[in-house]
Amino acid sequence: MNLAVRVGAVRLANPIMAASGTFGFGPEYQGLVNIARLGGIAVKGVSPGPWPGNPPPRVWETEGGMLNSIGLQNPGVEVFCREDLPFLRTTKTRVVVNVIGRTIDEYCQVVERLEAESGIDALELNISCPNIKEGGMSFGQDPEHAAQVTRAVRACTKRPLWVKLSPNVADPGAIAAAVERVGADAISAINTVVGMAIDVKRRRPALGGISGGLSGPAIKPIALRVVYQVAQSVSIPIVGMGGIRSVEDVVEFLMAGASAVMVGTATFAEPGTMEAIIEELPGYLARLEVSSVHELIGAALPGR
Amino acid sequence: MESPRVSRYRIVSRMEKAKDHVELILEAPVLARAVPGQFVHVRTPGTLRRPISFSRLNPVRGEAGLLFQVVGPGTAWLAGREQGDWLDVLGPLGQGFPRPEPDRPWCLVGGGVGIPPLYAALTAWQNDVTASIDAILGARSQDYLIMLEDFGAQIDHPIAVTTDDGSVGAQGTVLGPLAHWHARHPTGQVYACGPMPMLAAVARLMQTSGVAYLALEQRMGCGVGACLACVVMANGPEGPLWRRVCHDGPVFRAEELIWS
Ligand SMILES: Cc1cc2nc3c(=O)[nH]c(=O)nc-3n(C[C@H](O)[C@H](O)[C@H](O)COP(=O)(O)OP(=O)(O)OC[C@H]3O[C@@H](n4cnc5c(N)ncnc54)[C@H](O)[C@@H]3O)c2cc1C
Ligand SMILES: Cc1cc2nc3c(=O)[nH]c(=O)nc-3n(C[C@H](O)[C@H](O)[C@H](O)COP(=O)(O)O)c2cc1C
Ligand code: FES
Numbered sequence: 001m002n003l004a005v006r007v008g009a010v011r012l013a014n015p016i017m018a019a020s021g022t023f024g025f026g027p028e029y030q031g032l033v034n035i036a037r038l039g040g041i042a043v044k045g046v047s048p049g050p051w052p053g054n055p056p057p058r059v060w061e062t063e064g065g066m067l068n069s070i071g072l073q074n075p076g077v078e079v080f081c082r083e084d085l086p087f088l089r090t091t092k093t094r095v096v097v098n099v100i101g102r103t104i105d106e107y108c109q110v111v112e113r114l115e116a117e118s119g120i121d122a123l124e125l126n127i128s129c130p131n132i133k134e135g136g137m138s139f140g141q142d143p144e145h146a147a148q149v150t151r152a153v154r155a156c157t158k159r160p161l162w163v164k165l166s167p168n169v170a171d172p173g174a175i176a177a178a179v180e181r182v183g184a185d186a187i188s189a190i191n192t193v194v195g196m197a198i199d200v201k202r203r204r205p206a207l208g209g210i211s212g213g214l215s216g217p218a219i220k221p222i223a224l225r226v227v228y229q230v231a232q233s234v235s236i237p238i239v240g241m242g243g244i245r246s247v248e249d250v251v252e253f254l255m256a257g258a259s260a261v262m263v264g265t266a267t268f269a270e271p272g273t274m275e276a277i278i279e280e281l282p283g284y285l286a287r288l289e290v291s292s293v294h295e296l297i298g299a300a301l302p303g304r
Numbered sequence: 305m306e307s308p309r310v311s312r313y314r315i316v317s318r319m320e321k322a323k324d325h326v327e328l329i330l331e332a333p334v335l336a337r338a339v340p341g342q343f344v345h346v347r348t349p350g351t352l353r354r355p356i357s358f359s360r361l362n363p364v365r366g367e368a369g370l371l372f373q374v375v376g377p378g379t380a381w382l383a384g385r386e387q388g389d390w391l392d393v394l395g396p397l398g399q400g401f402p403r404p405e406p407d408r409p410w411c412l413v414g415g416g417v418g419i420p421p422l423y424a425a426l427t428a429w430q431n432d433v434t435a436s437i438d439a440i441l442g443a444r445s446q447d448y449l450i451m452l453e454d455f456g457a458q459i460d461h462p463i464a465v466t467t468d469d470g471s472v473g474a475q476g477t478v479l480g481p482l483a484h485w486h487a488r489h490p491t492g493q494v495y496a497c498g499p500m501p502m503l504a505a506v507a508r509l510m511q512t513s514g515v516a517y518l519a520l521e522q523r524m525g526c527g528v529g530a531c532l533a534c535v536v537m538a539n540g541p542e543g544p545l546w547r548r549v550c551h552d553g554p555v556f557r558a559e560e561l562i563w564s
Binding site for chain 2: 021022023024028029031032044052053056057058059060061062064065066068070073216217265267268269270271272
């Protein structure tokens with residue numbers, strides 16, 4: 001059974017990757033997850049300098065999912081290159097660096113600093129960050145700003161450039177089309193869905209960051225709809241994610257138009273989730289009477 | 305140190321320890337070699353695992369205990385487990401207590417469900433400590449006081465007990481007896497676990513002299529250091545920084561932490 005897929009120029013041994021922010025910088029799950037078996041890993045978002053993140057509590061369990069308000073805490077690109085990249089270079093899997101910034105300049109600073117470094121297979125722009133020059137609304141809110149940041153970053157690098165969409169927008173297809181026009185190589189979708197919870201014991205918002213991002217099975221239908229819509233709006237490949245726990249979930253994303261997927265929240269409860277899916281995928285494909293992952297990509301799209 | 309793994313362990317006994325408090329003993333030779341103060345992440349229905357400290361570690365019998373208070377759906381589900389059932393556990397996790405210094409008076413200070421890891425520490429190291437060993441246990445009321453008999457079976461002199469309502473022991477918090485102990489043993493070593501305000505007060509009290517190790521709680525995602533959910537503010541070489549309770553802790557030296 002052929003599990004290999006391509007996301008543009010990036011070839012993955014199988015379509016299962018770890019989602020940004022849920023797998024640290026790689027070594028944290030050593031001994032629990034065999035990284036070499038994964039299709040790839042997306043590391044925690046990296047900014048030009050250190051970001052402190054939000055006050056705790058930073059996570060809160062909800063029905064069928066969880067909220068997080070980590071606030072993109074990370075040590076900055078310099079420390080990342082010095083302390084985390086050496087380990088990532090030794091891994092036998094694809095490494096995707098998730099990039100964050102509060103201005104277009106900041107995104108470019110990170111990407112330019114990474115240019116000198118080996119061991120990076122793709123960049124994933126997280127455009128859900130607050131755009132401080134435009135009053136804190138995220139870059140991902142409208143096609144114009146999403147295209148501006150993507151165009152600027154495109155000019156700094158030849159590396160495969162994936163743009164990660166926020167689902168908290170009216171028309172994700174339009175945003176995907178806008179970033180495709182200015183040179184994005186793939187679309188990652190989706191980031192978390194904005195939400196909140198109240199801690200009745202404290203009579204306060206449950207999260208230190210007040211609102212947070214919903215992830216886990218609860219958002220899978222939202223994610224599938226975004227992937228399905230984006231697949232009809234662009235011709236570049238899609239990396240799908242949102243609530244994936246099982247091989248059947250993966251196949252749903254493939255059929256909706258994703259070429260590969262990422263698993264995030266499910267790893268917290270079951271660190272073995274990704275490897276279990278990779279294990280089960282050949283049998284599942286055989287039952288569907290296909291001989292490669294490739295045959296399923298977009299199978300549920302209109303006209304297929 | 306045992307590296308963490310996901311495994312299933314059989315419950316060999318289940319005990320009601322106090323109102324809403326249950327202890328499960330697992331047949332788990334690997335976990336039984338953990339360090340007191342370390343914890344496990346237990347699979348319960350729902351999105352996230354539940355962090356629980358070891359209440360007992362018996363490497364000879366290959367048994368590890370988990371003692372918890374029922375506070376929500378996860379712990380309620382755990383309390384419904386019976387002898388012979390299996391638990392899905394990720395662990396052992398985190399940095400436990402250090403081995404106590406043999407010649408420093410040692411005081412174990414537990415509040416509520418903070419008491420169990422101190423019992424694990426006591427039984428692991430009491431024979432190593434030649435100086436005096438004391439325990440101070442606090443609870444909301446008599447109904448909620450756990451492990452007094454367990455401690456009593458190990459320590460041959462009276463154990464200080466406090467309750468918020470005075471239903472058993474002295475009315476008040478563990479701070480009263482601890483201040484007393486500290487005055488008599490200014491260079492002593494304190495191991496404490498309990499609610500954050502209690503730990504903050506222990507840290508303040510121990511600022512002048514002696515050493516204190518505190519076992520903290522924080523809401524967790526992964527439990528292995530990957531998600532940065534479980535942070536507390538600590539002193540770093542270049543100013544304050546967040547440290548992860550699951551990976552850098554749960555046990556910290558009092559002066560490492562910054563209290564808001
Ligand atoms: C390192 C560590 C060790 C612990 N050891 C023990 C122990 O030995 N005995 C014991 O009774 N309790 C212990 N706790 C607290 C225990 O984890 C919570 O009481 C439990 O997770 C509550 O789950 P629930 O579903 O019943 O409650 P809910 O309040 O419904 O839980 C909702 C969510 O909040 C989290 N949560 C709730 N309270 C806490 C808390 N105090 N700390 C961290 N997360 C929390 C839960 O894990 C879950 O994700 C420990 C916590 C930590 C971090
Ligand atoms: C704790 C946590 C931290 C995250 N951090 C990031 C991040 O730094 N950058 C990013 O692009 N996405 C981040 N995400 C979003 C995930 O990568 C993923 O898009 C989302 O959680 C949906 O997938 P899931 O339901 O499988 O978790 C984070 C998610 C979680 C739960
Ligand atoms: S719980 Fe994920 S870093 Fe501590």
